[in-house]
Amino acid sequence: KNQVEQSPQSLIILEGKNCTLQCNYTVSPFSNLRWYKQDTGRGPVSLTIMTFSENTKSNGRYTATLDADTKQSSLHITASQLSDSASYICVVSSGGSYIPTFGRGTSLIVHP
Amino acid sequence: SQTIHQWPATLVQPVGSPLSLECTVEGTSNPNLYWYRQAAGRGLQLLFYSVGIGQISSEVPQNLSASRPQDRQFILSSKKLLLSDSGFYLCAWSVPGGLDTQYFGPGTRLTVL
Numbered sequence: 001k002n003q004v005e006q007s008p009q010s011l012i013i014l015e016g017k018n019c020t021l022q023c024n025y026t027v028s029p030f031s032n033l034r035w036y037k038q039d040t041g042r043g044p045v046s047l048t049i050m051t052f053s054e055n056t057k058s059n060g061r062y063t064a065t066l067d068a069d070t071k072q073s074s075l076h077i078t079a080s081q082l083s084d085s086a087s088y089i090c091v092v093s094s095g096g097s098y099i100p101t102f103g104r105g106t107s108l109i110v111h112p
Numbered sequence: 113s114q115t116i117h118q119w120p121a122t123l124v125q126p127v128g129s130p131l132s133l134e135c136t137v138e139g140t141s142n143p144n145l146y147w148y149r150q151a152a153g154r155g156l157q158l159l160f161y162s163v164g165i166g167q168i169s170s171e172v173p174q175n176l177s178a179s180r181p182q183d184r185q186f187i188l189s190s191k192k193l194l195l196s197d198s199g200f201y202l203c204a205w206s207v208p209g210g211l212d213t214q215y216f217g218p219g220t221r222l223t224v225l
Contacts, residue, residue: 034213043202043216044156089156091214098144098163099171100214104155 002027004092004103012109017080021106023073023090031093035064035075038087038105047075047088077108085110114139118203118217125224131176131190133220135203138184143205145186146214147178150200162186163208198224 004025013019032051036044048057048064057064061078090103115138137143147159158171160178168178179187204214
């Protein structure tokens with residue numbers, strides 16, 4: 001069964017600090033992995049997408065890494081801002097399937 | 113550029129009443145379309161997806177149904193709402209044959225009382 005596990009479930013950090021969110025998956029065959037940011041009461045917005053051959057992808061202060069051998073990904077946020085407070089969702093797609101597998105998300109709160 | 117619309121933004125309905133949520137996509141043709149539900153504090157649950165007009169696949173048994181009467185229109189319906197139908201409903205689209213990044217609409221907050 002395809003699964004995506006994210007940790008931690010929630011995280012509280014101070015503004016300006018860095019943080020790293022984790023994603024482990026068992027999706028097979030692997031096609032791509034995406035990180036989404038979902039603000040409260042809004043739809044998720046794509047941050048990064050990585051295929052099998054990519055092991056890092058940046059989008060501003062967001063940097064995602066992928067280790068396809070260990071089936072792990074991380075999302076690193078640098079110099080956090082109050083606007084980073086949101087849920088971050090890891091999504092993994094399997095080759096040939098229309099249906100991606102979603103993680104439950106990590107809720108990040110950035111305090112001033 | 114492509115845009116996705118959902119309405120209404122919020123909805124409060126009594127138990128047993130009907131439901132109709134609409135989603136439309138602009139700026140693309142023959143998109144894959146999806147309906148998700150997100151319960152409070154939970155992850156996204158795929159309800160339906162469609163790869164073409166009139167083609168609907170259901171992922172979970174429930175009292176909801178979906179229809180795609182036009183290429184870029186996706187409708188979520190129910191004849192009689194249950195309390196458990198409360199949640200945040202999201203429509204999404206993706207490009208067929210691409211890396212299938214899904215682009216989400218703004219969502220509809222449904223409360224069934």
